[in-house]
Amino acid sequence: MFPGRRRTSEPAQDEDDFSGATLEFLDSLYGAALRLTRNADRAQDLVQDTYLKAIRARGRYTTGSNLKAWLYTILHNTWRNRQRDGARSRVSFDSAVVEEAAEGASLGPSGHVESPETLLLRATIDADLQQALDALPESFREAVWLRDVDELSYQEIASVLGVPIGTVMSRLSRGRKQLFLLLTVQRQRHGSV
Amino acid sequence: MTCKDIADKLATVAEGSATQGDAAVVDEHVASCDACRQMLHAQVTARTVLRARAAQLAVTAPPGLRTRIAASARAERSEAKGLLSWRGRLSAFAAAAVLMLSLGAALLPVVTERSTVVLAAQLALDHLKCFIIDGDASGPPISKAEAEAIVQRDHGWSANVPASTEGLELLAVRHCLYGDGLAAHVLYRAEGQPVSLFILPGLARPAAELSVLGHDEVVWSHGDRTYMLVSAAGTKAGLARVASYLQNEAK
Numbered sequence: 001m002f003p004g005r006r007r008t009s010e011p012a013q014d015e016d017d018f019s020g021a022t023l024e025f026l027d028s029l030y031g032a033a034l035r036l037t038r039n040a041d042r043a044q045d046l047v048q049d050t051y052l053k054a055i056r057a058r059g060r061y062t063t064g065s066n067l068k069a070w071l072y073t074i075l076h077n078t079w080r081n082r083q084r085d086g087a088r089s090r091v092s093f094d095s096a097v098v099e100e101a102a103e104g105a106s107l108g109p110s111g112h113v114e115s116p117e118t119l120l121l122r123a124t125i126d127a128d129l130q131q132a133l134d135a136l137p138e139s140f141r142e143a144v145w146l147r148d149v150d151e152l153s154y155q156e157i158a159s160v161l162g163v164p165i166g167t168v169m170s171r172l173s174r175g176r177k178q179l180f181l182l183l184t185v186q187r188q189r190h191g192s193v
Numbered sequence: 194m195t196c197k198d199i200a201d202k203l204a205t206v207a208e209g210s211a212t213q214g215d216a217a218v219v220d221e222h223v224a225s226c227d228a229c230r231q232m233l234h235a236q237v238t239a240r241t242v243l244r245a246r247a248a249q250l251a252v253t254a255p256p257g258l259r260t261r262i263a264a265s266a267r268a269e270r271s272e273a274k275g276l277l278s279w280r281g282r283l284s285a286f287a288a289a290a291v292l293m294l295s296l297g298a299a300l301l302p303v304v305t306e307r308s309t310v311v312l313a314a315q316l317a318l319d320h321l322k323c324f325i326i327d328g329d330a331s332g333p334p335i336s337k338a339e340a341e342a343i344v345q346r347d348h349g350w351s352a353n354v355p356a357s358t359e360g361l362e363l364l365a366v367r368h369c370l371y372g373d374g375l376a377a378h379v380l381y382r383a384e385g386q387p388v389s390l391f392i393l394p395g396l397a398r399p400a401a402e403l404s405v406l407g408h409d410e411v412v413w414s415h416g417d418r419t420y421m422l423v424s425a426a427g428t429k430a431g432l433a434r435v436a437s438y439l440q441n442e443a444k
Contacts, residue, residue, distance in 0.1 A: 179239040
């Protein structure tokens with residue numbers, strides 16, 4: 001984080017601090033860009049663009065607020081703008097369709113409830129989890145990842161995704177539900193049930 | 194409480210971050226509702242699995258990306274703040290250029306859907322590299338026919354390279370390192386100022402005017418080629434005139 005912790009008030013030093021602080025989140029941003037673009041070259045491109053914009057807009061960053069969330073917001077805005085420009089106009093449509101399908105999905109045999117630990121220990125391998133995440137609609141995946149992995153607040157996620165908090169909660173619930181279903185299906189496919 | 198009322202509270206209850214009131218309401222509801230109990234279970238499980246395995250899913254950004262961003266940040270900062278002298282700025286850009294060219298050529302593949310801003314930043318650095326570092330434009334002007342022959346020889350495709358005109362000298366054509374050498378870099382001098390025209394085949398981009406890394410750029414397309422004109426910031430009026438001439442001539 002960038003809480004303005006340096007003692008100096010020299011502008012150039014602050015600028016160095018800022019750049020250094022933003023680079024601490026490079027891996028996270030690159031990961032987010034990979035999830036969104038699903039392509040290593042385009043992910044690098046998106047991250048570079050994000051940093052250029054962040055450096056230019058650094059005056060609008062509020063010292064002490066969550067720098068990672070601020071960078072995520074720029075990255076997602078940049079991505080949304082690119083999609084709006086027509087590069088991937090089908091994505092939102094696809095997401096909507098899958099969202100509806102997910103709503104009707106069943107959670108499995110009624111009454112049969114395993115503990116999360118059982119599932120953890122017995123089933124999920126990293127490749128399966130990655131595959132399940134990849135299969136989630138983008139809007140669900142981002143909400144789940146930002147909350148459960150990056151631990152952003154609901155308000156921060158709402159800013160990043162540009163949607164109301166209620167929508168964040170809804171996407172989070174539905175995303176987790178769908179992730180659970182996908183993991184369950186994989187587990188069954190591996191014959192471990 | 195209906196299932197619909199409960200649905201909004203499940204996300205926070207699953208995390209253990211719900212208010213006591215919400216947690217109590219949900220507890221009471223799921224005790225008698227299979228569907229909501231399973232939904233809560235699904236949420237707890239998915240979150241638990243994800244948190245437990247997140248470290249294994251983490252990715253590391255390519256080292257070249259970090260270096261390029263740091264170099265761009267330094268160049269952008271120097272220019273924006275005007276802290277350095279003109280020569281100092283050139284050094285900063287030259288350093289960024291060397292980094293970007295040494296790393297970028299290997300790491301960045303052919304121009305495809307790169308954002309115009311990123312492309313513009315890279316071409317600004319190529320512009321500096323050829324003019325400042327390599328001194329590629331130190332010789333006498335060349336003719337249109339010579340320039341076009343170089344493009345044909347080095348790139349294998351033909352281009353209409355605009356000739357010198359009043360106030361504009363055609364100086365050289367270089368293989369541009371960006372995009373694996375696919376862009377032709379035409380060097381001009383417009384009223385004493387270095388100006389670069391990059392011709393990128395196989396891709397049309399929307400017309401744009403932008404400023405990046407202390408350079409003004411004009412972008413236009415003709416057919417399936419993108420043309421990008423680059424010169425140092427502050428020469429916008431002159432650049433517009435040159436752009437207008439080149440747009441007419443380069444078709």
